[in-house]
Amino acid sequence: MSHTDVPYDEGYLDMDLLRFTTAGSVDDGKSTLIGRLLYDSKNTFEDQIEAVEATSKKRGDENVNLALLTDGLRAEREQGITIDVAYRYFATPKRKFIIADTPGHIQYTRNMVTGASTANLAIILVDARTGVIEQTCRHAFIANLLRIRHVILAVNKMDLVDYDQEKFDTIVDDFRKFASRLDNLVDMTAIPISALHGDNVVDKSDTMPWYEGPTMLYQLENVYIGSDQNHVDARLPVQWVIRPHSDEHHDFRGYAGRVAGGVFKPGDDVVVQPSGFTTKIKSIETLDGPVEEAFAPLSCTVTLEDEIDISRGDMIAKPNNPPEKGQEVEAMICWFSESTQLQPRGKYYLRHTTKEVKAIVQEVRYKVNINTLRKIEDDKNFGLNEIGRVSLRTSAPLHYDSYRRNRQTGSFVLVDAQTNETVAAGMIV
Amino acid sequence: MEQERNSYRVNHLAQLESEAIFILRETAAQFEKPALLFSGGKDSIVMAHLARKAFHPARIPFPLVHVDTGHNFDETIQYRDDYVAELRAELVVGLVQESIDQGRVQEEKGAFASRNALQTVTLLDTIEENQYDACLGGGRRDEEKARAKERFFSHRDDFGQWNPKNQRPELWNIFNGRKHHGEHFRVFPLSNWTEMDVWQYIKAENIPLPSLYFSHKRDVVHRNGSMLAISDVVVPQEGEEIEKDVTVRFRTIGDMTCTGAVYSDASDMDAIIQEVATARQTERGTRADDKRSETAMEDRKKEGYF
Structure with a gap:
């Protein structure tokens, strides 16, 4: 198998990019599905296939085990499990894909959260024999919490239920009932597949004539993600101040950063937080000369009409639509640390966009039982993989949006002041 | 909209x-x-x-x-x-x-x-x-x-x-x-x-590259499944297969002792991108250092x- 039948043309220089995450347990066939996607879309190389064939043979596997294509570190291969987020890449003539491959067991919730944080789409795998189980609900809950708008419900192992439509329909109904409580999932597509045999993954299957929907790859290639970026609320967190100190650019002061929302153009009125000074955008500079606009998620350098004291961590926005400002925020957090629990009144560094402040967790409001979605209000101990709502107070004002409105300006991490470990991920309510 | x-x-x-x-x-x-x-x-x-x-x-x-x-x-x-x-x-x-x-x-x-x-x-x-x-x-x-x-x-x-x-x-x-x-x-x-x-980015941005990446003629020796350029530090040993004046290029560039060449006529960026698109081996497949063990x-x- 090789790339030989992939046509090459100039279009390759101009593809869309889709980031997706896959959640499922070892038994759901997640690794087999990813292996199948890579293999059938001709994104595997001969030396990789040879290595996998050799390993399969050595282990006495009956078929070539496509799951081995995505196995990473030796520690994992020995244990036969995936313990961290692994990133995979493949492309078709239409799109480039980045897969955040995460283990699905409850003890890896934090990895799922990590993988989901940058994803446009989530594939949630269900075993056709067992249907929607606790774990399925947990995956859907996390996808929703991290504001993934698009979900593919992949009902796998259809070969083991005789490709039965009724089985499939029941599972889809069950999932829809649950998902109706999740408000961020705007788009759900259910696909009956067999990752082992390749049915409806890349190629349409003859075994399920009753299914008239897209194959998985078709859906990945065509799902519309253009409106996922916020192009309304202009936000530019300042990352770095460019001062060349050269004769040629003697007075040049450029404010560099990655646009986190909206659109900036020369002549636009802007306000700089926290100082609150207003000015106008003078120019947007690049190596290839000035450009007419900058928008999310592009990295840019802007110059301003007036000399204002601006440093890293400041936020450039529009005066008629500034971000929220405050030292007290409410947030949903997921605890990441294996070694420490959340300390009530404990002090942490809070990293938000390009800013770092100190923060105290004032109160744990509640935790969520992520299998039942029930609130837990009588147990405030916050440990590894737990998700819940807290109130925080920061040492300096944050300029933020709700996570629901903007994933970049609405998110933060907490860092342990002693160990420097990233101990929690937070989404501002 | x-x-x-x-x-x-x-x-x-x-x-x-x-x-x-x-x-x-x-x-x-x-x-x-x-x-x-x-x-x-x-x-x-x-x-x-x-x-x-x-x-x-x-x-x-x-x-x-x-x-x-x-x-x-x-x-x-x-x-x-x-x-x-x-x-x-x-x-x-x-x-x-x-x-x-x-x-x-x-x-x-x-x-x-x-x-x-x-x-x-x-x-x-x-x-x-x-x-x-x-x-x-x-x-x-x-x-x-x-x-x-x-x-x-x-x-x-x-x-x-x-x-x-x-x-x-x-x-x-x-x-x-x-x-x-x-x-x-x-x-x-x-x-x-x-x-x-x-490669696409190099083409889109028109970034110049060392000539090694483009096809050229070279004497090579076959060693452990790799094709190494013969030089002061890569001296053919008895029994090793040598090829003179073959048209090759390099997919990665590193130490001469472990960076393998591939047969290739790709002499410009488009030809290289075409070649990468049809490649049957991963890039590191040409690196002898990765072949020492699976991990x-x-x-x-x-x-x-x-």
Whole structure:
């Protein structure tokens, strides 16, 4: 198998990019599905296939085990499990894909959260024999919490239920009932597949004539993600101040950063937080000369009409639509640390966009039982993989949006002041 | 609405570029003394190009560091010196030969000796000597299985070692570079790029490359499944198959003793992209150093290899 039948043309220089995450347990066939996607879309190389064939043979596997294509570190291969987020890449003539491959067991919730944080789409795998189980609900809950708008419900192992439509329909109904409580999932597509045999993954299957929907790859290639970026609320967190100190650019002061929302153009009125000074955008500079606009998620350098004291961590926005400002925020957090629990009144560094402040967790409001979605209000101990709502107070004002409105300006991490470990991920309510 | 869809579309190369520039700027901002590892290979050339874009019109605010095994192709060194001059960047060279002379490392013996493993010591010495607290590298997650879980900000302990269990989660655009004294980071802005992305970007940005990447005539010897260029440091042994004046090119550029050539007529960028699109072997499939064992890369990384 090789790339030989992939046509090459100039279009390759101009593809869309889709980031997706896959959640499922070892038994759901997640690794087999990813292996199948890579293999059938001709994104595997001969030396990789040879290595996998050799390993399969050595282990006495009956078929070539496509799951081995995505196995990473030796520690994992020995244990036969995936313990961290692994990133995979493949492309078709239409799109480039980045897969955040995460283990699905409850003890890896934090990895799922990590993988989901940058994803446009989530594939949630269900075993056709067992249907929607606790774990399925947990995956859907996390996808929703991290504001993934698009979900593919992949009902796998259809070969083991005789490709039965009724089985499939029941599972889809069950999932829809649950998902109706999740408000961020705007788009759900259910696909009956067999990752082992390749049915409806890349190629349409003859075994399920009753299914008239897209194959998985078709859906990945065509799902519309253009409106996922916020192009309304202009936000530019300042990352770095460019001062060349050269004769040629003697007075040049450029404010560099990655646009986190909206659109900036020369002549636009802007306000700089926290100082609150207003000015106008003078120019947007690049190596290839000035450009007419900058928008999310592009990295840019802007110059301003007036000399204002601006440093890293400041936020450039529009005066008629500034971000929220405050030292007290409410947030949903997921605890990441294996070694420490959340300390009530404990002090942490809070990293938000390009800013770092100190923060105290004032109160744990509640935790969520992520299998039942029930609130837990009588147990405030916050440990590894737990998700819940807290109130925080920061040492300096944050300029933020709700996570629901903007994933970049609405998110933060907490860092342990002693160990420097990233101990929690937070989404501002 | 229809208009907004089109005008704010950002294609894959622009997204990857934006992400890499973001990481380069984070590195400059979060660390006291970063450095960019420059090998003269295409990935590090793309990195230097991105760094130039990230800080324009200022100069790149950190030095380019080259760990020179002494077994580099002449073309690589020439290219390096020209490119550094064009960027007006600072260049720091760590010499493996010096590490050998100082007795810091033992050179491998025998006909198949490689200095690849020795680089690690020279690299760590160079980092320590100059007190770099973050080293930017061109490593990509698609290169090899052991890299699939690598972070953008990869934490190393004060022995320069990478512990897969001690890596920090990376969410959204937030990268935690806080560290204790003596610890440092490796930073990989190209993590999400594939070999194809790199080539496409080089074409789209019209970045000049060392001539080794394009097809040329050369004498080669076949050794352990790789095709090595015959030189002072790669001397054919008895029984080894030699080919004279064959048309080859290199897919990666590194130490002459372990960087394999491939048969190729690809003499320009379009031909290379076409070739990459139809390749039947991964890029590192031409690297003899990865063939030593199935987990060769993982082992080297734990010791501090880039």
